[in-house]
Amino acid sequence: MTEYAWPPELRPSRQVFYLQPNTLRFVSPLTRQTQVLRREGARWMAELTFDPLNSRLAGVLEGLVAALAGSVNTVRLRDFRREFRSGDPRSQGDVPSGPYSFNDATIFTDGTGLVVGSGNPALAAGAPRGALSLATQGWWPNALAVGAGDHIGLGGRLYMATARVMASGTGTASIPIAPPLRAAAPVGEALFFSNVSTPMRLVSDDEGINPTRPGRFTSITCRFEEAL
Structure with missing residues (x-):
């Protein structure tokens, strides 16, 4: 299997991009009470x-579809609506390292100080497979880390923050x-x-259907599913 990069000159005129859960529903035939079981296998879907x-651009897209060979190969695909996060773009890596002093060369004498930069956002603790929350560090203190959506x-895969999260005074944040x-x-x-992406493959062998308009303009709609 070969993984391709998405051609940067191709941007969709319309898109569908969503997370498809994998659930199992049990409905009582007597009371209609419902039990729902979350199963593994939630995946990103795109159209x-x-x-x-x-x-020229039709050729670029048709060439990519041909290279994907139906569902054999994958391409790294992103949601074109959300190419950058809505949180504060700064990180603790932007805070200069200490020690700090005032312009008269005096320093803190009560044991307190400013937050020292600890780099860009990363995991503050290991996270097990199946985790629904990430303990992170390296954010700009007391600022918006991530917005909902x-x-x-992480690890070459795409995840969504499900809630708005503010960083603590020490630059840590727990993100659902x-x-x-x-x-x-x-x-x-x-x-x-x-530009966070995830490996996706074509849903079927017929995704390259390409009706052509007079004037030699082409319309193509392709469906993709995350490769798990």
């Missing part, structure tokens, strides 16, 4: 429409995520927030 495409990259963590992640693993 991208490109309309219209000139002959922000995308987070979906889907559950695909694989265990060690302490210190970096988090990514720009």
Whole structure:
């Protein structure tokens, strides 16, 4: 299996991008009470429409679809609505390292001080497979870390912050995520927030259908599902 990068010149005119849970429902035939079981296998789904495409861009997309060979190969795909997080763009890596002093060369004498930079956002503690929350560090203190719906990259996979989270005064934050963590992640693993992608494959062998308009403009809609 080969994994391809998404061509940067291709941006959809319309898209569907959502997380499809995997649940099992039991409904009582007598009372209609419902029990729902969450199962593994939640996955990202996408439908991208490109309309219209000139002959050059149509060739780029058709070439990619051909290279994917139906569901054989994968491409790293992102949600084009959420290419950057809505939280404070600064991190503790932007705070200069201490010790700190005032302009008259005096320093703190009561044991207190400013927050010392600890780098970019990363896991503050290891997270097990299936975790629904991440303990993180390295945020700008007392600022918005992530907004609800922000995308987070971890271990080459795409996750969504399900709530708005403020960083603490020491730059830590506990972030609820979906889907559950695909694989265990060690302490210190970096988090990514720009153009976060995940490996996806074509849903069927017919995703390259390409009706062409007079004037040689092409319309193509492709459906993708996360490769688990």
